[in-house]
Amino acid sequence: MEDIKLLKTLENNARLSNHELALMLDTTEDAVEAEIKRLEDKNVICGFHTVINYDLTANETVTALIEVGATPKRDTGYDSIAKEIYRFNEVSTMYLMSGKSEFIVIIKGRTMKEVSDFVARKLAVIEGVTRTETYFVLKQYKAEGIILAEKHDEDPRMKVKL
Amino acid sequence: MREYLSKRAAQVPVSGIGEFFAIANSRPQVISLAVGEPDFDTPWHIIDEATYAMKHSRTHYVDMKGLRTLREAICEYQQRRFGLSFRPEEVLVTVGASEAIDLIMRTIIDPGDEVIVLSPCYVAYAPAIILAGGKVVTIELQSENDFKLTYDQLNQVITPKTKAIILNYPSNPTGAIMTKSDYEPLINLIKDRHLMVISDEIYAELTYDHPHCSIASFAAIKEQVILVSGYSKAYAMTGWRVGYIIADEQLIKPMAQIHEYTIMCPTSFSQYGALEATRNGDHDIMEMKSEFERRRNYVVNRIKEMGLACRMPQGAFYVFFDIRPTGLNSYDFALKLVKEYDVAVVPGSAFGNSGEGFVRISYASAISELKAALDRIEMMIKSLIAD
Numbered sequence: 443m444e445d446i447k448l449l450k451t452l453e454n455n456a457r458l459s460n461h462e463l464a465l466m467l468d469t470t471e472d473a474v475e476a477e478i479k480r481l482e483d484k485n486v487i488c489g490f491h492t493v494i495n496y497d498l499t500a501n502e503t504v505t506a507l508i509e510v511g512a513t514p515k516r517d518t519g520y521d522s523i524a525k526e527i528y529r530f531n532e533v534s535t536m537y538l539m540s541g542k543s544e545f546i547v548i549i550k551g552r553t554m555k556e557v558s559d560f561v562a563r564k565l566a567v568i569e570g571v572t573r574t575e576t577y578f579v580l581k582q583y584k585a586e587g588i589i590l591a592e593k594h595d596e597d598p599r600m601k602v603k604l
Numbered sequence: 605m606r607e608y609l610s611k612r613a614a615q616v617p618v619s620g621i622g623e624f625f626a627i628a629n630s631r632p633q634v635i636s637l638a639v640g641e642p643d644f645d646t647p648w649h650i651i652d653e654a655t656y657a658m659k660h661s662r663t664h665y666v667d668m669k670g671l672r673t674l675r676e677a678i679c680e681y682q683q684r685r686f687g688l689s690f691r692p693e694e695v696l697v698t699v700g701a702s703e704a705i706d707l708i709m710r711t712i713i714d715p716g717d718e719v720i721v722l723s724p725c726y727v728a729y730a731p732a733i734i735l736a737g738g739k740v741v742t743i744e745l746q747s748e749n750d751f752k753l754t755y756d757q758l759n760q761v762i763t764p765k766t767k768a769i770i771l772n773y774p775s776n777p778t779g780a781i782m783t784k785s786d787y788e789p790l791i792n793l794i795k796d797r798h799l800m801v802i803s804d805e806i807y808a809e810l811t812y813d814h815p816h817c818s819i820a821s822f823a824a825i826k827e828q829v830i831l832v833s834g835y836s837k838a839y840a841m842t843g844w845r846v847g848y849i850i851a852d853e854q855l856i857k858p859m860a861q862i863h864e865y866t867i868m869c870p871t872s873f874s875q876y877g878a879l880e881a882t883r884n885g886d887h888d889i890m891e892m893k894s895e896f897e898r899r900r901n902y903v904v905n906r907i908k909e910m911g912l913a914c915r916m917p918q919g920a921f922y923v924f925f926d927i928r929p930t931g932l933n934s935y936d937f938a939l940k941l942v943k944e945y946d947v948a949v950v951p952g953s954a955f956g957n958s959g960e961g962f963v964r965i966s967y968a969s970a971i972s973e974l975k976a977a978l979d980r981i982e983m984m985i986k987s988l989i990a991d
Binding site for chain 1: 624625628629634636638639640641643726727776777894895898899901902904905906909916948950954955971975
């Protein structure tokens with residue numbers, strides 16, 4: 443079994459059972475189980491999660507994308523500053539970037555005030571952080587390759603076509 | 605009114621599965637695995653180029669042979685993907701591969717000419733031959749040979765009147781392919797008997813365990829091959845109606861003449877979409893193909909779990925499922941399945957006599973749909989075999 447085929451299949455749908463994965467990859471359940479464990483141990487598979495459109499729930503969440511300017515440290519470069527940031531539970535995603543800002547940090551919180559407080563009290567004061575610029579998300583159109591803003595139509599195809 | 609019909613039109617066979625069609629189409633709850641087209645939407649960058657073309661006055665007649673840029677791009681594509689070398693003068697862009705088949709027949713057939721078709725096959729070949737005044741000669745392919753064409757089968761049916769043979773590998777409905785070594789024994793025979801080969805390679809991009817081999821890659825008979833392909837299956841562009849013919853320029857010229865008189869040119873903005881697909885669509889093909897491969901494996905392995913034999917089809921997006929152990933013929937099987945279990949598959953007999961005993965399952969549906977449908981197929985099979 444090629445691990446990339448397993449990964450691509452799981453990336454599209456993490457809810458498939460090992461049995462279904464074995465059928466789709468033309469292999470055995472044992473082989474699938476062993477391969478997933480190996481990829482988890484190597485930290486290639488880092489977790490499974492669900493793509494949720496919270497706008498359609500009663501649950502209020504606020505997402506903000508924050509550009510963070512930073513000065514690298516002599517011994518550890520950007521990594522130690524990054525660690526100071528990504529360790530906070532509020533941070534859902536973080537990247538080291540080329541371009542104007544060093545980091546992009548994505549924060550999820552319950553209210554705008556909660557996110558603002560986090561930026562002002564936790565993020566901006568970290569040693570090495572020189573600047574932050576916060577952009578609040580107004581509407582989520584697409585996440586993880588899934589379009590959230592449109593409902594799936596019925597199959598537009600004819601039922602039988604030779 | 606029947607007396608007004610031409611003798612040729614009256615000869616065109618009527619579909620024998622009308623009742624099945626009507627039931628499948630009239631029940632919205634039916635899960636259909638009977639659709640011969642991808643479920644994916646056309647990739648957005650292709651739609652974007654076509655709508656751009658439409659909004660920027662590319663709405664006039666274009667070159668009757670197809671946009672020059674498109675024909676050039678098709679030559680580059682055939683070289684890049686299949687190692688085949690052609691010139692734009694050898695390409696004619698058609699309204700899908702369907703026009704291509706009809707046009708070829710009308711260009712090369714004289715009354716009484718025999719044209720060989722392989723059964724089971726796509727339903728449009730025989731009518732095109734009949735309407736052109738030709739005679740259909742059928743080779744019954746065997747499931748034991750994985751529905752491949754063999755030397756003996758071909759040798760037996762060639763007569764002095766044989767003009768051409770129509771091939772369709774990867775095949776609708778069987779999913780069979782022909783590899784280089786499968787073709788090799790046929791090449792001298794085709795050359796010696798001066799057969800034209802019409803090779804419908806509309807599924808060329810969808811082969812799974814072996815790379816596609818075009819019969820046009822055999823230099824000894826390249827001039828005898830008329831290659832047909834198009835955009836419907838590889839790029840999920842069925843409704844765009846763009847296909848093409850590649851053949852010797854001396855054949856393309858008269859075909860282009862007929863094509864100009866009958867349809868002028870395929871829709872201009874569809875051709876701009878096709879141009880974008882040809883130039884920048886290789887990645888889309890790979891993405892769709894890997895999804896098709898997972899689905900193929902899923903369907904075949906589910907059938908095996910039901911305790912039935914099923915070979916892994918090598919191309920297209922069909923599993924030609926051997927239902928003989930159920931004791932039903934293919935039409936009765938499909939009718940019972942749609943009536944009692946709300947799942948549509950196509951009876952193999954719709955594709956010719958040697959399709960009997962099989963049904964065509966299209967796996968151009970999401971895994972969740974395939975799962976639900978196969979659960980129901982399994983219920984029916986269990987009840988039939990238990991009886």
